[in-house]
Amino acid sequence: MDKTIKNLAIGLVVLMILAPLGLLAVGETFGEWGNEELKDKLGYVPQGLEQLGSLWSAPMPDYAFPGGDESMGMLSIAYILSAVIGVIVCGGLLYFVGKHIAKS
Numbered sequence: 001m002d003k004t005i006k007n008l009a010i011g012l013v014v015l016m017i018l019a020p021l022g023l024l025a026v027g028e029t030f031g032e033w034g035n036e037e038l039k040d041k042l043g044y045v046p047q048g049l050e051q052l053g054s055l056w057s058a059p060m061p062d063y064a065f066p067g068g069d070e071s072m073g074m075l076s077i078a079y080i081l082s083a084v085i086g087v088i089v090c091g092g093l094l095y096f097v098g099k100h101i102a103k104s
Contacts (some may be wrong), residue, residue, distance in 0.1 A: 019082070020079040065073070
């Protein structure tokens with residue numbers, strides 16, 4: 001493996017492990033607002049967003065296991081699992097799109 005790619009992979013793994021640090025943050029997460037939060041902030045919900053709001057529901061809402069306990073340990077594991085899934089999905093998409101572009 002190329003040294004640059006190895007260093008980037010190590011950095012990505014470190015960031016995935018550090019993802020639960022977000023649990024220590026005070027306040028709300030920027031940009032992760034639902035319709036209710038937007039209504040509180042803006043006074044209204046944009047029509048397009050209101051129509052599309054029920055189109056997708058997160059597999060792990062609030063980065064927690066469904067029906068799981070809310071202990072710091074379980075939430076940390078859920079955060080790390082979310083990071084790993086996100087890296088696999090994004091990396092896989094980039095890999096296959098890159099292969100497709102390279103063929104063309």
